Amino acid sequence: MKAKTEAGLESLRLADLVPHPDQATYFGPYGENERAALQSNIEANGLRVPIEVLPPRNRAGLPALTIISGHTRCEILIGLDHVVSDVRVRHDLAKATRSEVDVEFIADNFARRQLDPLDRARVALRLFELERDKRGRKTVDHPPVEGELRDRIGLILGVSGRNLARYFSILTAPLEVQRAFQASALKLVDAARIGSLPEKEQLRFAARLSGGDDAGAVYADFFPPRPGTHVKASDALASFVRSLGKAHVDLGDRVDRVHPNLVLRAKVELRRGRKLIRTLLKKLEPAPE
Numbered sequence: 001m002k003a004k005t006e007a008g009l010e011s012l013r014l015a016d017l018v019p020h021p022d023q024a025t026y027f028g029p030y031g032e033n034e035r036a037a038l039q040s041n042i043e044a045n046g047l048r049v050p051i052e053v054l055p056p057r058n059r060a061g062l063p064a065l066t067i068i069s070g071h072t073r074c075e076i077l078i079g080l081d082h083v084v085s086d087v088r089v090r091h092d093l094a095k096a097t098r099s100e101v102d103v104e105f106i107a108d109n110f111a112r113r114q115l116d117p118l119d120r121a122r123v124a125l126r127l128f129e130l131e132r133d134k135r136g137r138k139t140v141d142h143p144p145v146e147g148e149l150r151d152r153i154g155l156i157l158g159v160s161g162r163n164l165a166r167y168f169s170i171l172t173a174p175l176e177v178q179r180a181f182q183a184s185a186l187k188l189v190d191a192a193r194i195g196s197l198p199e200k201e202q203l204r205f206a207a208r209l210s211g212g213d214d215a216g217a218v219y220a221d222f223f224p225p226r227p228g229t230h231v232k233a234s235d236a237l238a239s240f241v242r243s244l245g246k247a248h249v250d251l252g253d254r255v256d257r258v259h260p261n262l263v264l265r266a267k268v269e270l271r272r273g274r275k276l277i278r279t280l281l282k283k284l285e286p287a288p289e
Contacts, residue, residue: 169195
């Protein structure tokens with residue numbers, strides 16, 4: 001691929017520009033504040049950094065005038081009732097392969113966007129795979145996070161090798177798990193642990209999340225604390241209350257259907273539970289004068 005040259009700008013209709021097919025996959029919409037700041041800057045100073053697009057004919061097989069850089073700038077201009085804009089047509093990419101074009105697309109957008117750590121890991125991993133393709137190396141679905149891959153992505157993200165491996169584990173988990181982590185409903189270590197489960201178990205976990213279950217409660221069901229495991233008192237109480245709530249929903253209106261023999265087998269644990277509940281409730285009683 002030729003080095004990028006300073007091509008002249010061309011006045012093009014904004015409605016004719018086509019979003020890159022991977023834009024939504026790797027670069028979601030700007031945050032409200034980030035977008036507002038960019039729009040204010042464009043309104044005050046005009047478009048200082050032009051939108052860049054592929055030429056009509058390109059070896060990558062992408063539609064004519066596919067946007068390489070400037071998706072949000074294009075949207076803002078349209079929203080401000082602009083019909084045309086000076087656009088840089090990247091004629092230097094006319095003979096570039098799809099991988100070479102995507103390297104340009106991802107690298108430029110990555111440098112301009114404020115992404116959370118998981119999105120940065122996803123983009124950096126894809127960038128590495130594309131550049132490895134350019135060098136003719138075999139690409140696999142889930143390469144191990146070690147060696148060159150770990151060094152490359154770790155340098156970009158500024159994280160330790162151990163945490164980098166955790167991010168990669170999360171990226172192999174279902175999207176529901178990734179979204180729960182990004183929403184801070186799951187901790188980094190916990191989300192990575194889910195990514196290490198067998199695929200069927202991951203899908204079961206994701207189905208629970210899709211059904212509206214609390215991520216922490218689902219995690220506790222899949223990874224119950226081992227006897228003697230050190231758990232914060234607050235976390236232990238929360239887990240206990242969640243279990244009681246679930247039992248109330250599942251069993252509350254069906255107690256009369258429970259056979260006495262089943263109650264007899266659970267008698268010891270039921271009594272221990274009653275004692276624990278009474279002890280907890282005593283904390284609400286006023287202290288003696």
